[in-house]
Amino acid sequence: MSDRQHGAASGLTSRQVFLMALTCALAVSAIYYHQPLLPQIADSFSISPTRGNLIATITQLGYASGLLLFVPLADSFQPRKLATVAIVGNAVALLACAVAPSFPLLVVSSFVVGVTAITAQIIIPSASGMASPERRGRTVGMLLGGLSSGVLLARTLSGFVGAHFGWRAMFVSAAGFDLALIAVVARLPDAENLAALRYRDLMLSLVSLIRTEPALRISIATGFLAFGAFSAFWATLATLLAQPPYQFGPATVGAFGLVGLIGLVASPSIGTLVDRVHPSLVSASGALTVSLSFLLVATGAMHLSWLLASVVLLDLGNRTAFVANQARIYSLRPEARGRLNTAFMVSYFVGGAAGAAMGGIGAQHGGWLGLAAVGAVLALLALVTSFLGYRMAFVTTATDEP
Known part of the structure; x- marks a missing residue:
């Protein structure tokens, strides 16, 4: 039995989990490079900051589309091979962004960047199936830690590169990272127990899963x-920080991402907590933390230290809810983890796109207070939904008992 097959059969080794986390980090970065650069991009095409924020919304919608159209294939095809095709397509789309001569063409290219930046969501459900049940939450938490480190890398690096070399240079660099990622993906283990389903049947089964689970x-x-609230903040932050009283450039805005390192360190522990506590309670605590973060966002124009604290709480809360939700769905049907992940992640990034749009509108009309109002409402609704999930699970358990 090869090492690749042995890893799939007996659980993942620490080295394999590390490689998967690295893959998630590099792959997801592609949909976040633009965020600190939005004011710079808008200036280069002589358009308003609000219109420039369209890039954030379109990229999220592209990602949701890629998840819907291609991630279900991970239940029938080797995820390693599927990821390689996606990475090559992503590199081409990033280069198209770098050379886009007009804003409409940049919008189209950004959509394709989102569609092809799906490698992490191919890898994570596959890894969940390979992990032993008692370590599934921790493994998912570690992979999502890698995912989050990619987000931090994207925002911090793009802010620095944009400030010194321009926003187009960042997209060229990102395409180079994709090419390096192919070598990492080639070393990932094979998945077992793949479903023998046609593409049409895979897509139709998504509806059945949502209806029955x-x-x-x-x-x-x-x-x-929850991600709508998170995305509302990050899609709008660069625009607000570019205005008085801060007037920060892209490098400083990108550095805000480093604050999220605190939440990054906590990801494996969050996964361990999910292994021990009901996911809805963990998700509720995450939503509550996001809600509290937007109370601090409301003071963003007056207290920079409070704004930094809000970034910590926002990142930690969103990460907590995310790990809890993914660990919960991966425990449902082992043979359908790719499709379960698709259903969840499509809605997740549609929420991100909606949040980015609503956050931009809120900031345009109400500044920091407008952004805080949008984020707080979304987070509180997530809190209510989490408690409904716990109540539903409690009632189901009580009904099933003899």
Whole structure:
């Protein structure tokens, strides 16, 4: 038996988990490079900051589309091979962004960047299936830690590169990272127990999964709302910080991402907590933390230290809800983890796109207070949904008892 097959059969080794986490980090970065650069991009095309924020919304919608159209294939094809095709397509789309001569063409290219930046969501459900049940939450937490480190890398690096070399240079560099990622993906283990389903049947089964799995529906609703709040903040932050009293450039805005290192360190512990506590309670604590973060965002124009604290709480809360929701859905049907992940992540990034749009509108009309109002409402709705999920699970357990 090869090392690759042995890893799939007996659980993942620490080295394999590390390689998967690295893959997630590099792959997801592609959909976040633009965030600190939005004011710079808007200036280069002589458009308003609000219109420039369209890039954030379109990229999230592209990502949701890629998840819907291609991630279900991970239940029938080797994830390693599927990821390689996606990475090559992503590199081409990033280069198209770098040379885009007009804003409409940049929008189209950004959509394709989102569609092809799906490698992490191919890898994570596959790894969940390979992990032993008692370590599934921790493994998912570590992979999501890698995912989050990619987000931090993207924001911090793009801010620095944009400030010194321009926003186009960042997209060229990102395409180079993709090419390096192919060598990492080639070393990932094979998945077992792949489903022998045609593409049409895979897609139709998504509807059946959503209809028959109430826990999946709760995760979908909670993820939509929590990430909508998270995305509202980050898609709008660069625009607000570029205005008085701060007037920060892209490098400084990108450095805000480093504050999220605190939440990054906590990811494995969050996964361990999910292994021990009901996911809805963990998700509720995450939503509550996000809600509290937006109380501090409301003071963003007056207290920079409070704004930094809000970034810590926002990142930690969103990460907590995300790990809880994904660990919950991966426990439902082992043979359908790719499709379960698709249903969840499509709604998650549609929520991100909606949050980015609503955050931009809120900031345009109400500044920091407007952004805080949008984020707080979304987070509180996520909190209510999490408690509904716990109540539903409690009632189901009580009904099943003799």
